[in-house]
Amino acid sequence: MSANPDIEESLVLSPRFGADGLVTCVVTDAGSGEVLMVAHMNAEAIGRTVATGEAHYYSRSRKALWKKGASSGHVQRVVEIRVDCDQDAIWLRVEQHGGGACHTGRRSCFYRAIVPGADGAPASLEFRDDERLFDPATVYGSK
């Protein structure tokens, strides 16, 4: 474990962006504590999220700033923003509008659990929450 008091004990926000200019962002439901999604933020996404109180991310696939809910209407109102010890990860506590945070229509992206295989078989997945709160085809359009 490395200690860096200048970062860890500071009251100055100085995110340690990766080589791609991004930090990891964990998003939880402010009420239930459930992890809704993991996304990424660049400096502009952090700035807009702080300034507007609505979650903005950076889409690595689209290479663009992304306001959550811009196309779906399912915006995330920010209750609190935290930063971790070495300032390379952010935790957003949000109120998720429209029910689901996941593009599959589910409340959380983490709707499956990893379970050990029996008798040496490989690990597999089990659904923990398969309820769809919206129809992705209706919200995002058919593909």
Added chain:
Amino acid sequence: MSANPDIEESLVLSPRFGADGLVTCVVTDAGSGEVLMVAHMNAEAIGRTVATGEAHYYSRSRKALWKKGASSGHVQRVVEIRVDCDQDAIWLRVEQHGGGACHTGRRSCFYRAIVPGADGAPASLEFRDDERLFDPATVYGSK
């Protein structure tokens, strides 16, 4: 939003590792729901975590597999492991032994909030939980 049913609806664990061979791992306290830390896992770390029920990660700084608590004794017993829709992030719900998950001695790495600056000033940080549950110098040795 891209849809990939082969990954999103599958019961086959097939993590989408980045170019560095890692996926992001969010770790929460299974009791309180608090986000304790963000770490990274390679295939071996996932395998050992599933097999042993104790959290293993990959340390990017040390370039090595890392069993949480190996030096501090503060192991994390895994209550549940979830994977996200596109299988590039993992959520571990754990029981944290020894009090703190953070190498600074605090319960969570996310002990500071980002708050907007007044009158156009830059955003800054505020401590939300400054209690140290252990002394890092004692646990990890002085530097």
